[in-house]
Amino acid sequence: MAHLLSTSCSIKLSSSHRPLSQPFRQCPTKFLTFFTLGTSKSPFKRFVLQGGTQQASCVVRATVAPISQETPTQSSSDSRQNSSEPSKPKRVMVIGGDGYCGWATALHLSNKGYEVAIVDSLIRRLFDQQLGLDSLTPIASIHNRLRCWRSVTGKTIELYIGDICDFEFLSETFKSFEPDAVVHFGEQRSAPYSMIDRNRAVFTQHNNVIGTLNVLFAIKEFRDQCHLVKLGTMGEYGTPNIDIEEGYITITHNGRTDTLPFPKQASSFYHLSKTRGYLDIRDTVQCVELAIANPAQPGEFRVFNQFTEQFSVNELASLVTKAGEKLGLDVKTISVPNPRVEAEEHYYNAKHTKLIELGLEPHLLSDSLLDSLLNFAIKFKDRVDTKQIMPSVSWKKIGVKPKTLAA
Numbered sequence: 001m002a003h004l005l006s007t008s009c010s011i012k013l014s015s016s017h018r019p020l021s022q023p024f025r026q027c028p029t030k031f032l033t034f035f036t037l038g039t040s041k042s043p044f045k046r047f048v049l050q051g052g053t054q055q056a057s058c059v060v061r062a063t064v065a066p067i068s069q070e071t072p073t074q075s076s077s078d079s080r081q082n083s084s085e086p087s088k089p090k091r092v093m094v095i096g097g098d099g100y101c102g103w104a105t106a107l108h109l110s111n112k113g114y115e116v117a118i119v120d121s122l123i124r125r126l127f128d129q130q131l132g133l134d135s136l137t138p139i140a141s142i143h144n145r146l147r148c149w150r151s152v153t154g155k156t157i158e159l160y161i162g163d164i165c166d167f168e169f170l171s172e173t174f175k176s177f178e179p180d181a182v183v184h185f186g187e188q189r190s191a192p193y194s195m196i197d198r199n200r201a202v203f204t205q206h207n208n209v210i211g212t213l214n215v216l217f218a219i220k221e222f223r224d225q226c227h228l229v230k231l232g233t234m235g236e237y238g239t240p241n242i243d244i245e246e247g248y249i250t251i252t253h254n255g256r257t258d259t260l261p262f263p264k265q266a267s268s269f270y271h272l273s274k275t276r277g278y279l280d281i282r283d284t285v286q287c288v289e290l291a292i293a294n295p296a297q298p299g300e301f302r303v304f305n306q307f308t309e310q311f312s313v314n315e316l317a318s319l320v321t322k323a324g325e326k327l328g329l330d331v332k333t334i335s336v337p338n339p340r341v342e343a344e345e346h347y348y349n350a351k352h353t354k355l356i357e358l359g360l361e362p363h364l365l366s367d368s369l370l371d372s373l374l375n376f377a378i379k380f381k382d383r384v385d386t387k388q389i390m391p392s393v394s395w396k397k398i399g400v401k402p403k404t405l406a407a
């Protein structure tokens, strides 16, 4: 369950002409074809080398020329000047476009006729390599995915590989692609990952906070009319004993009234880095497209709570059990100690009307969708690593305390 932040500049930030780019990341040698090498003194080194495999230290200051430029659909900067004309397709930069939400969004927008560029450091793939994990379904390399998309549709998606925490790299991608809208998915998005140890907590904060700051400054410096659509997460609101509004709440305190951002009560370092429920990936891409097609007014900052249905964990377990039984599977539900710190039972009511008002037509969690997900698990059952199923990261071990008291 996410929330969607959408803003059009002008953002009131003072900008610096000399980028505060800090060499930060290491990457495995297999990425070297795309990266400019440099040395790094980052404390992150220990974390990256963990797992025993020696990896060359390099700064992700990647190819600024788009990698898939062989057949650019629209490359002259003159034509981009007029991209706000109705006949010119909007240019959308999808940061984190190699990830789960980003890839689907990039394809959806490309299919709808937008000019799309993906910006991604491929760090998500590196996490899996470091932790010795793999996805249930095989995921092709970003280059093969893009080649395949072009062969199926004839459409080109540009690719910039690099780290948005590196402002120099991000600046070059902005100058090269000249986006009309930026969709920002480029974050470390796993709460358990952020709670493994101090290094991952610091990495998550740095990556997500500095990356987002860099995007804001890049818009301010290079594309000040650009519309930013950014995914947050509902988890940052915690589980307050009042309704969760979409972004803002009007409070009267000591006789004075103001409308303020809805309070954060995040319970992991991931959730704390962000500016539950169910959302079909088809709705994720629909929501992002709706936000791009209906941009915020200049200077306006909108928040949409982006989910369509709400279930308890027990309700989800019961739905999956029933769907599995229909397919002849022997499904068992077991209870395990909660590795997180939320209350087991709590009030939860988040508003989610604004995207519906913009035209969102939700795909609800139906029997047929559960069937198709279970059929994927059956198809790839030989890839299932049962050791990864039980939670292995405990919030309590790194000292987080519950925040919300039930009334």
Ligand SMILES: NC(=O)c1ccc[n+]([C@@H]2O[C@H](COP(=O)([O-])OP(=O)(O)OC[C@H]3O[C@@H](n4cnc5c(N)ncnc54)[C@H](O)[C@@H]3O)[C@@H](O)[C@H]2O)c1
Pocket (backbone or CB within 6 Å): 001, 002, 003, 095, 096, 097, 098, 099, 100, 101, 102, 119, 120, 121, 122, 123, 124, 125, 162, 163, 164, 165, 184, 185, 186, 187, 188, 189, 207, 211, 231, 232, 233, 234
């Ligand atoms: N997947 C969900 O159900 C869900 C729910 C709520 C919120 N969100 C939010 O949506 C966003 C995307 O989630 P996802 O599930 O697609 O994650 P993901 O991990 O699959 O994709 C994120 C992508 O961003 C890239 N990335 C990370 N840091 C980067 C950096 N500094 N520079 C360049 N690229 C970088 C990664 O390599 C990865 O490809 C996140 O902000 C997440 O908090 C997702």
